[in-house]
Amino acid sequence: MIGIDDTGLPDYAIGGGGLAVLPIEVMDGPFWEVTGEEPITDPDQWGxxxxxxxxxxxxxLGGTTSLIEEDGDFRIIASPGEYVVCYWxxxxxxxxxxxxxxxxxxxxxxxxxxxxxxxxxAAK
Structure with missing residues (x-):
């Protein structure tokens, strides 16, 4: 996990927090129902x-979680496919x-x- 500085400073590792790995289908309704948020249909706006x-x-929602280590490393264990990943x-x-x-x-x-x-x- 990296942080990107908008002022031109070098990228840096972000440690701590975690990732929620959810089946992409939840963005068609269930995610928004659970969170109480207005649905956003454009994936480019989910960031x-x-x-x-x-x-x-x-x-x-049928998902899993992944912790982010202090050095920014993380591992997602899931079958190949389409997901939505949210960042805590x-x-x-x-x-x-x-x-x-x-x-x-x-x-x-x-x-x-x-x-x-x-x-x-994204995949590297």
Whole structure:
């Protein structure tokens, strides 16, 4: 997990917090019902979603969680496919600081980043 500084300073590791890994289908309704937020249909706009998402909500939506280590490393254990990944900057199960569509490959590295423009994650 990296932080990107908009002023031109070098990228830096972000440790702590976690990721909620949810089946992409939940963005067609269930995610918005659970969080009480107005639905956003454009995945490009999910990067700034800021809403409460508990670990129980993640389980109810058929997802899993992944902790981010202090050095910014994380591991997502899930079958290959389409997901939405939401980022807890602070306490896991608290308020998320953005979500992003992810096409999870069978194997390989992922890169996740957060800045003032929101959260994003993709295969490297």
């Amino acid at each position: 700034n979603v800021a809403t409460k998402l508990s670990e129980a909500d993640v389980s109810q 900057r602070g306490t896991v199960g608290g308020r998320v600081s953005g979500c992003s569509h992810l096409e999870l490959p069978r194997e390989g590295e992922l890169v996740a980043a957060w800045n003032d423009g929101g959260f994003g994650i």
